[in-house]
Structures are given as C-alpha cells and as structure tokens.
Amino acid sequence: MTASPEVAIRAGGTEDLAALVRLESLAFTPPWNSVQLASYLALPTSRTWLLSGGTPSRTLAYALFQVVAGEAELLRIGCDPAHRHRGLCRRLLAEALDALAAAGVERCFLDVAAGNHAALALYRSLGFRETGRRPGYYPSGETALLFTRESRTAR
Numbered sequence: 001m002t003a004s005p006e007v008a009i010r011a012g013g014t015e016d017l018a019a020l021v022r023l024e025s026l027a028f029t030p031p032w033n034s035v036q037l038a039s040y041l042a043l044p045t046s047r048t049w050l051l052s053g054g055t056p057s058r059t060l061a062y063a064l065f066q067v068v069a070g071e072a073e074l075l076r077i078g079c080d081p082a083h084r085h086r087g088l089c090r091r092l093l094a095e096a097l098d099a100l101a102a103a104g105v106e107r108c109f110l111d112v113a114a115g116n117h118a119a120l121a122l123y124r125s126l127g128f129r130e131t132g133r134r135p136g137y138y139p140s141g142e143t144a145l146l147f148t149r150e151s152r153t154a155r
Contacts, residue, residue: 007060007088008052009050009095009096010052011050012048014038014042016050017034017038017041019050020037020064023061023080024076026080027078027081045066045067045068046064046067047067047072049062049065049092049095049096053088054083059080060079060080060083060088061079061080061092063076063093065096067100067103067105070105071106071107072107073110074108077089090122090125093126094126097149100151108128109146111134113138113143114142114144115142123147127149128147131146131147132146133145133146134146
C-alpha cells in the first residue's frame, strides 16, 4: 500500500458540482449525472464531504449523506481510481462520521452490495454492523446488505 498524500477534508456544496460529476463518472457504473447530483446538493438534508490532495491539489474522494431527524444515510462514497487503496475513503468517512456525530447524528445507515468486499471491509473497520438484507435489490439481482453504525456519543 502506498502512503497517503497530504490531504484536506472539508464540507462541500453546490460549488463542487463539477468535481463531483468528474469523480462520480470515474467511481460508479452507472454514475449519477449532473442533474441528479445538482438535485442532491440542493436538498437541505444533504451533507457532502470532499477530500483533496496531490500536486496540484484536486478532489480525490467524496462522501454524500442524507441527514434527517438525527439519522444519516451514506448515499455514495467514491474515490478517483488512481488513488484507491491508500486509505483515503477510510480517512474521509471517519472524519465525516465524527462531524455528523458532533452535529447530533445518532446513527448512520448504508446499503452495500454483498459482493463488494472492499466496501464491506471499510465499513466494518469503522464500526458498521450488518443489520439486514435486501435480496435482489440491485439491477444485477445482487443482494444489498444493510449496515448501521451508532455514533460514539450514542453508544
């Protein structure tokens, strides 16, 4: 594993749409398009975090959450494929979860494909636990695993 570059993590917003579109197209098939991402960013319940680094500095990873009534759902987390396996998403997600907990979020939920072993390892390493299953959830027919993490303040 290559050492992580110096990075900065910050909250994101509508001004980050172009960076999100670029990363989304690299990280997911199919990606959310610019209209979907803009609609997400316009929601008062959206919370976005971005990780930037490298030379020249550019956005390398992102996490998108929906926050309602003291609960969060991780909708997307992605990384530039050229910078994967360096712990960037783990660092980003850990900091985002800490910020959410500090803002009063008691728990976070997410869905993940049962065969996405890298994501499963990431989520488990950050204290998420499997709390349910949705057979045939994805268009491919793959099962979604539901994960929950209680915030440190709620434990």
